[in-house]
Amino acid sequence: MNVIETTGLTKYYGEVRGVEDLSLSVGKGEVFGFLGPNGAGKTTTIRTLMGFQSPTEGTATVLGADITDAAALRDARGRIGYLPSEPGFDENVTGRRLLEYHGSLRGDVRSEELLELFDPPLDRKVGQYSRGNKQMLAIVMAFMHDPDLVVMDEPTSGLDPLKQDQFLEFIRAEQERGKTFFFSSHILSEVRKVCDRIGIIRNGHLVELENVESLLDRTGKVVRANVGGAVTAEEFAIEGAHDVTVSGESAEGAAPVTTESDGGGEDSTTVSFTYTGPYQPLLRHLLNYDLLELAIEEAPLEDIFMRFYGDHDAEAVVERVENGRTDGHDGHEETDSRNAEAADV
Numbered sequence: 526m527n528v529i530e531t532t533g534l535t536k537y538y539g540e541v542r543g544v545e546d547l548s549l550s551v552g553k554g555e556v557f558g559f560l561g562p563n564g565a566g567k568t569t570t571i572r573t574l575m576g577f578q579s580p581t582e583g584t585a586t587v588l589g590a591d592i593t594d595a596a597a598l599r600d601a602r603g604r605i606g607y608l609p610s611e612p613g614f615d616e617n618v619t620g621r622r623l624l625e626y627h628g629s630l631r632g633d634v635r636s637e638e639l640l641e642l643f644d645p646p647l648d649r650k651v652g653q654y655s656r657g658n659k660q661m662l663a664i665v666m667a668f669m670h671d672p673d674l675v676v677m678d679e680p681t682s683g684l685d686p687l688k689q690d691q692f693l694e695f696i697r698a699e700q701e702r703g704k705t706f707f708f709s710s711h712i713l714s715e716v717r718k719v720c721d722r723i724g725i726i727r728n729g730h731l732v733e734l735e736n737v738e739s740l741l742d743r744t745g746k747v748v749r750a751n752v753g754g755a756v757t758a759e760e761f762a763i764e765g766a767h768d769v770t771v772s773g774e775s776a777e778g779a780a781p782v783t784t785e786s787d788g789g790g791e792d793s794t795t796v797s798f799t800y801t802g803p804y805q806p807l808l809r810h811l812l813n814y815d816l817l818e819l820a821i822e823e824a825p826l827e828d829i830f831m832r833f834y835g836d837h838d839a840e841a842v843v844e845r846v847e848n849g850r851t852d853g854h855d856g857h858e859e860t861d862s863r864n865a866e867a868a869d870v
């Protein structure tokens with residue numbers, strides 16, 4: 526049984542699309558990253574999965590519980606940790622009091638251990654907390670009952686880089702203990718570090734869902750070669766090479782070749798391109814030149830992200846044509862169920 530399973534999950538806020546026709550599954554022990562730009566539908570998906578708002582269409586189960594079955598979901602919640610994007614705490618009480626209260630509701634088997642890693646000033650009122658301290662308190666609350674599944678909405682927001690790394694390391698250790706994670710992010714580097722699979726959501730639709738490594742394979746390597754003498758971009762139009770630029774000039778059109786001087790009087794040219802083929806033909810080709818410098822690097826995940834969101838390329842991979850939507854939704858403006866959520870946190 527999958528830990529999370531959604532089929533055609535759709536949520537509209539009146540006429541406003543939150544998420545549409547989302548089908549995905551997350552298996553036990555998986556770290557699933559749910560990526561998307563602002564307004565893509567990440568929070569909507571998470572809040573619907575947590576039962577804070579009802580879907581307009583479609584179904585979903587979390588730890589086997591149907592999200593529209595309040596009693597089943599309540600039982601399942603004992604095994605779920607939830608880290609909201611903006612924890613809504615009562616600001617007039619101390620962090621310690623909030624932990625005690627949360628522990629009495631959900632259980633507390635490991636807050637002491639967690640507080641060694643994430644250490645908000647427990648005896649201060651939460652209203653005086655910095656954003657990062659609030660986030661650390663929320664992290665402790667999400668994990669203190671040792672849940673099997675943790676659903677997290679932008680979990681590292683507010684944390685400083687050191688704490689972010691600590692948090693990601695913690696996630697990896699928890700995964701080794703068999704825990705499952707579903708988390709939203711628009712920070713690609715963190716997704717890359719911990720996720721087994723990612724889903725990319727764009728304008729409410731799931732765009733791409735695959736193994737991070739295979740996504741990187743498809744995107745290819747960034748090659749930058751500095752060669753002696755003058756060369757043209759056309760010379761590097763080998764199979765698998767894309768977007769060839771020569772000393773900053775595009776391969777398209779009659780690009781003039783500019784050369785650089787290395788200071789010793791000898792000209793050289795820098796050729797850059799993305800490469801999606803095997804190494805051998807690339808290296809064979811490069812060896813035809815006086816190779817002065819060579820760098821072959823993985824494409825930054827940011828580029829991949831842009832490829833899926835860039836207007837031109839994204840169209841090639843969007844699974845559904847977005848024609849807008851005029852029928853079938855409940856026409857009911859959902860009010861923010863922040864109160865239910867705050868009580869839950």
Ligand SMILES: Nc1ncnc2c1ncn2[C@@H]1O[C@H](COP(=O)(O)OP(=O)(O)OP(=O)(O)O)[C@@H](O)[C@H]1O
Pocket residue numbers: 538541542543544561562563564565566567568569570610711859860861
């Ligand atoms: N309570 C609400 N009432 C009406 N519209 C909403 C509500 N919540 C979200 N929306 C709309 O649904 C769409 C998806 O929003 P959502 O917050 O799920 O995106 P997101 O991917 O989490 O964005 P962000 O990264 O900014 O948090 C947006 O157009 C948003 O304006």
